[in-house]
Amino acid sequence: MANETRPVPRADEVLSRIVIGLAALAAGIIFWLDRLGQLNARDYFIFWPVILIAFGVTNAIRRHWIAAVILFVLGFSLMPAIPFLPHVRLSFLFAISPLLLSVAGAALVLQAVRPATTAPTTFRAIAVMGGNQRTIGSSAPEEVPHGEVVVAMGGCEIDLTRSNAREVVIDLLVFWGGVEIKV
Numbered sequence: 494m495a496n497e498t499r500p501v502p503r504a505d506e507v508l509s510r511i512v513i514g515l516a517a518l519a520a521g522i523i524f525w526l527d528r529l530g531q532l533n534a535r536d537y538f539i540f541w542p543v544i545l546i547a548f549g550v551t552n553a554i555r556r557h558w559i560a561a562v563i564l565f566v567l568g569f570s571l572m573p574a575i576p577f578l579p580h581v582r583l584s585f586l587f588a589i590s591p592l593l594l595s596v597a598g599a600a601l602v603l604q605a606v607r608p609a610t611t612a613p614t615t616f617r618a619i620a621v622m623g624g625n626q627r628t629i630g631s632s633a634p635e636e637v638p639h640g641e642v643v644v645a646m647g648g649c650e651i652d653l654t655r656s657n658a659r660e661v662v663i664d665l666l667v668f669w670g671g672v673e674i675k676v
Contacts, residue, residue, distance in 0.1 A: 508551040516544045542571040559669060597645075597668045616640040620647035620670065630655035638662070644670040651675065 527534035549564030615638045618625045624647055629638055639662045642649055646669045653661055653676045665672055 508554060509548070512544070512547045512551055516547070539573050542568040544568075545571070557671065559667070559671070616651075618642045618649050618651065620644045620649045623647045625649045626652070628652040628655060629661070630657075640664070642666070642672055644668065644672055646670055648672070 523532070523534050523537050526532045545564050545568035549561045549568060552558075552561035552564060616627050616629055617640065618627045620643070625644075626649070627640070629640070629651065636658055638653075638656060638658055640651070641664045642651065644665075644667045648670050649672045651663065651672065651674045653674065663674070
């Protein structure tokens with residue numbers, strides 16, 4: 494038991510822990526200074542959406558673009574009005590949501606009717622409101638696997654750990670979902 498080691502946390506777990514830790518630290522300091530009568534905590538807690546923006550930054554660093562955009566939009570729209578900065582109201586986002594949905598639908602249609610690529614497709618994965626998993630293996634290192642992945646409101650996992658290829662080409666279209674690629 495003395496030689497037991499803790500597993501090393503992934504980088505995305507570390508970022509999330511840092512954001513949560515800093516938020517708790519800031520809240521503790523603000524509450525403590527409020528108790529000492531040095532400041533009024535209500536003046537500072539109106540900026541709680543900064544936590545959403547910080548989580549948006551961690552998602553952007555991890556390249557989870559949809560989650561990052563959602564957290565940024567929510568964070569900035571819930572922030573109080575700050576002089577010299579544009580303020581986006583949540584009602585405006587609801588007003589343009591049909592347009593955003595139409596753009597996403599058009600992107601899916603264009604992806605479906607797009608002409609086939611010149612390279613031979615070795616795999617295709619489609620996940621619509623569900624999940625899909627593909628394991629790709631190649632016998633020759635010179636072979637370049639090529640794949641197409643379409644995800645809409647779902648998830649897909651591409652496992653390339655059994656592939657001997659030096660290069661893999663994957664065309665991705667992801668809408669309200671995610672793709673995990675293991676190499």
